[in-house]
Amino acid sequence: MLFxxxxxxxxxxxxxxxxxxxxxxxxxxxxxxxxxxxxxxQYLEEAQNDATLMAIRAQEEAGLDIVSDGExxxxxxxxxxxxxxxxxxxxxxxxALDRSGHPNPVPRxxxxxxxxxxxxxEDLKFLRAHTDxxxxxxxxxxFTMLQQAQNDFYGSxxxxxxxxxxxxxxEIRDLFAAGADVVQIDEPYMQARPEKxxxxxxxxxxxxxxxxxxxxxxxxxxxxxxxxxxxPSGYSFLPELAQCSCKQVSIETAQSHLDCSAxxxxxxxxxxxxxxxxxxxxxESVDTIVERIERALPYVKPENVILAPxxxxxxLPREAATGKLRAMVEAAKRLRVAHAA
Numbered sequence: 001m002l003f004x005x006x007x008x009x010x011x012x013x014x015x016x017x018x019x020x021x022x023x024x025x026x027x028x029x030x031x032x033x034x035x036x037x038x039x040x041x042q043y044l045e046e047a048q049n050d051a052t053l054m055a056i057r058a059q060e061e062a063g064l065d066i067v068s069d070g071e072x073x074x075x076x077x078x079x080x081x082x083x084x085x086x087x088x089x090x091x092x093x094x095x096a097l098d099r100s101g102h103p104n105p106v107p108r109x110x111x112x113x114x115x116x117x118x119x120x121x122e123d124l125k126f127l128r129a130h131t132d133x134x135x136x137x138x139x140x141x142x143f144t145m146l147q148q149a150q151n152d153f154y155g156s157x158x159x160x161x162x163x164x165x166x167x168x169x170x171e172i173r174d175l176f177a178a179g180a181d182v183v184q185i186d187e188p189y190m191q192a193r194p195e196k197x198x199x200x201x202x203x204x205x206x207x208x209x210x211x212x213x214x215x216x217x218x219x220x221x222x223x224x225x226x227x228x229x230x231x232p233s234g235y236s237f238l239p240e241l242a243q244c245s246c247k248q249v250s251i252e253t254a255q256s257h258l259d260c261s262a263x264x265x266x267x268x269x270x271x272x273x274x275x276x277x278x279x280x281x282x283x284e285s286v287d288t289i290v291e292r293i294e295r296a297l298p299y300v301k302p303e304n305v306i307l308a309p310x311x312x313x314x315x316l317p318r319e320a321a322t323g324k325l326r327a328m329v330e331a332a333k334r335l336r337v338a339h340a341a
Contacts, residue, residue, distance in 0.1 A: 001065065001336075002302055002303060002305075002335070002336045002339060002340070003293070003302070003305055003306070003307055003332040003335045003336050003339075004065040004066060004306050004307070004332070005063065005064050005065050005066075005306070005307040005308070005325075005328055005329050005332045006064055006065060006066035006067070006068075006136060006272065006306060006307070006308050007059060007064060007066075007067065007068050007070075007136075007308060007309065007313065007325070008138075008184075008219060008250060008272070008274070008308050008309055008310070008311045008312075008313065009068050009070075009071050009077060009136075009138040009184065009186065009219070009311070010068075010070060010071040010074075010077065010311075010312065010313050010314035011055040011058065011059065011068070011070030011071070011072070011313055011314065011321060012070075012313065012314055012315075012316055012317065012318040012321050013051060013070070013072055013314060014051050014054065014318070015038075016038060016047075017037070017038060017039060017047055017048065017051045017072070018036050018037055018038060018075075019035075019036050019037075019038055022035070022036055023036055023075075023314075023315075024315055027098050027100070027102060027104055028075075028076035028077070028078075028079075029075050029076050029079050029105075030076070030078065030079055030082065030096070030104055030105065030106040030107065030148045030149075031079065031083060031090055031093045031105050031106065031107060032075065032079060032083050032090065033075045033076075033079070034075075036075055048072055048073045049126065051070075051072045052069050052070060052072040052073065052123075052126060052127070052130075053130060055068075055069065055070030055072050056069070056070070056127065056130050056131050058318070058321075058322050058325075059133075059325065060131060060133060061322075062322055062325035062326045062328075062329055063325075063326065063329035064133070064325060064329065065133060065134060066133065066134040066135070066136050066181065066182060066306075067127070067131055067133045067134070067135060067136070068127070068135070068136050068137060068138065069123050069124070069126065069127040069137060070314075071138065071314065073123060077138065077140060077186050078140035078144060078145060078148060078186065080119065080120070081119045081120065081139055081140050081145075081171070082107055082140060082145045082148065082149070083107060084115075084116065084117075084119045085107075085113055085114065085115060085116065085164075085167055086111065086112070086113065086114040086115070086116050087109055087110065087111040087112050087113040087114060087153070087163075088107035088108060088109055088110065088111075088113070088149065089107070089108045089109075089110045090107060092108060093105040093106060093107060093108055093150075094106050094107070094108035094109075094149065094150025094152065095150060096147065096148060096149065096150055099188070099189060099192035099193075104148075106148050106149050106150055107148070107149045107150070108149070108150045108152055109149050109150065109151045109152055109153045109154065109160060110152055110153055111153055112153070112163055113160065113163040113164050113166075113167055114163070114166075114167065115166075115167035115170050115171060118171065118174045119171060120137060120139065120171065120175065121171075121174050121175060121178050123137065124137045124175050124178050124179065124180055125178050125179065128178070128179040128180075134181040134182065135179070135180060135181050135182070136180070136181065136182035136183070136184055136217075137175055137180055137182075137183060137184070138183075138184040138185070138186050138219070139168055139171055139172065139175070139183065139184070139185055139186070140168075140185070140186050141168065141185040141186055141187035141189075141190075141204075141205060141208065141218070142161050142162075142164035142165040142167075142168050142201075142204040142205065142207070142208050143161055143164075143187055143189055143190055143196070143197060143200075143201035143204050143205060144186065144187050144188055144189040144190070145164050146160050146161050146164055146204075147189040147192075147193060147196075148189070157196070157200065158199070158200040158203075158204075161200050161201065161203075161204035162203075162204055162207055164204065164208075165204040165205070165207035165208040166207070166208075168185065168208040169207065169208050169209070169210060169211070169212070172185075172208065172209070172212055172214075172216070173211075173212065176212070176213075176214040180214065181214075181215060182214075182215045182216070182217055182248070183212075183214060183215075183216055183217070184216070184217040184218070184219055184248075184250065185205065185208060185209075185216065185217070185218050185219070185246070186219045187201070187205060187218055187219065187220050188219070188220060188221045188311075189201075190202075190205075190220050190237045191220050191221060191235055191236055191237050191238075194236040194237035197237050197240070198237070198240060202240055202241075202243060202244060205218065205244055205246075206243075206244060206245055209244070209245045209246060210245075212245075215247050215248065216245075216246045216247055216248070217246055217247065217248035217249065217250055217272065218241060218244055218246045218248070218249055218250065219249075219250035219272075219311065220235065220237065220238065220241070220249070220250070220251060221250075221251070221252050221274075221310070221311040235251070235258075235262060238251065238262050238263075238265065238266070239262065239265035239266075241266060241269075242265050242266055242267075242268075242269070246269070247269065247270060248269060248270040248271070248272060248306065249266055249269050249270075249271055249272070250271075250272035250274070250308060250311075251263070251271065251272065251273065251274055252274035252310040252311060253273055253274050253275060253292055253295070253296065253310075254274055254275050254276055254277040254278075254292055254309075254310045255277045255278065255279050255310055260295045260296045260298070260299050260300075261298075261299055262299075263296055263299040263300050264299040264300075266300070269304065270304045270305070270306055271296070271300045271304060271305060271306065272306040272307075272308040273292070273293055273296045273300070273305055273306065273307060273308065274308055274309060274310035274311065275289050275292040275293055275307055275308070275309070275310075275328065275331070276289065276308075276309035276310055276313075276324045276325075276327075276328055277310060278309060278310045278311070278312050278313055278315070278316060281316055281317055281320035282320075283320065283323035283324050283327055284324065284327055285327070286327050286330045286331045286334060289307075289327055289328055289331035290331045290334055290335060293305060293307065293331065293335055302335075302339045307328050307329075307331065307332050307335075308328075309324065309325070309328070
C-alpha cells in the first residue's frame with residue numbers, strides 16, 4: 001500500500017487512568033512515577049487493559065493501517081523498560097540533565113546492565129490479540145537510556161551503551177517472536193547529543209539491531225511539543241542513520257517546518273514523515289497535511305513514505321488526537337489517488 005498511516009507510539013491516556021495535569025506539569029519521568037496513576041495498584045492492570053483497548057479502537061476507527069498499544073501502560077516512553085533492567089538502583093536514584101538542560105532523577109547504574117526478563121512482550125501479545133491490523137510496539141534505545149541514567153559503574157559510556165544494546169536486542173527478538181509486525185527504537189537523544197551519538201551511539205544502535213530480520217524503525221525527534229517549544233529547521237543527527245541497519249526512520253517535519261532535503265541522505269529506507277503538529281490541539285486540514293507530505297516527496301520515493309504524527313501525542317486531548325489522525329488518514333487517501341500511477 002502506498003502512504004500507509006500509523007502512529008509514532010503514544011496515544012492520550014484517559015484522565016480517569018492517569019493524572020494528566022501532573023503528567024503535563026513535569027518532565028517525562030525516568031524513574032518510576034506511580035503517583036501519576038489514579039487507580040489503586042490491585043486494579044491498575046485491569047484499568048490499563050481497558051484503556052489500551054480504547055486506544056486500539058480509536059486508532060482503528062480513525063483508519064490507521066498500523067496501530068500501537070498507545071503506550072497506555074507507560075509513565076513515559078522509556079522508563080517502563082529502563083527501570084526493569086538489572087544493574088540499576090531505583091531506590092537511590094541518580095541525576096542527569098534532561099535535553100532541555102534541567103536535572104532529573106534517573107536510574108543509577110551500579111552493576112552490569114542486563115535484561116532480567118521480557119518487559120513488553122505481554123503488552124505486544126495483548127495488542128496482537130485485539131486487532132487484525134498490522135501492529136507496532138516501541139522500545140527505548142540504548143543511547144537514550146544511557147543519557148537518562150547516572151553511570152556509577154562502567155569505566156566508559158561506550159561499554160555501558162553496548163550492554164544497554166544487548167538488553168534491547170534480546171527484547172526485540174522476543175517481540176518479533178510474539179507477533180510484532182514493526183518494532184521501533186526510540187532514540188531522541190541522538191538529536192540532542194549528536195557528538196556522543198556519532199562517537200558510540202550509532203554503534204550501540206546497530207548492536208541492538210544485530211541479527212534482527214523483522215521490520216525495524218528508529219525514531220529520532222526534537223522532544224515533546226508540550227515541553228520543547230522551539231524547534232530547529234534541521235536535524236543535528238540524521239544522515240548518519242543511513243548507516244543504521246533499521247528498515248525505517250521516523251522523523252518530525254510538521255512543527256519544525258523541516259527542510260526535507262535532509263531526507264535524501266536516507267535513500268533506500270522507508271521514512272515515517274511526521275506531518276501532524278502536536279504543539280496545538282487544532283486539527284489540521286487535509287490540504288495542510290498533504291502539503292507537508294508533498295514537501296518530502298522530492299527526496300523520498302512515494303513508496304517509501306509512511307504518514308505519522310510528530311511525536312508526543314499523549315499530551316493532546318483525546319478528541320484532538322483522534323481528529324488529527326482522521327485528517328491524516330484522509331490525506332493518505334488523497335495522496336494514494338494522486339500518486340497511483
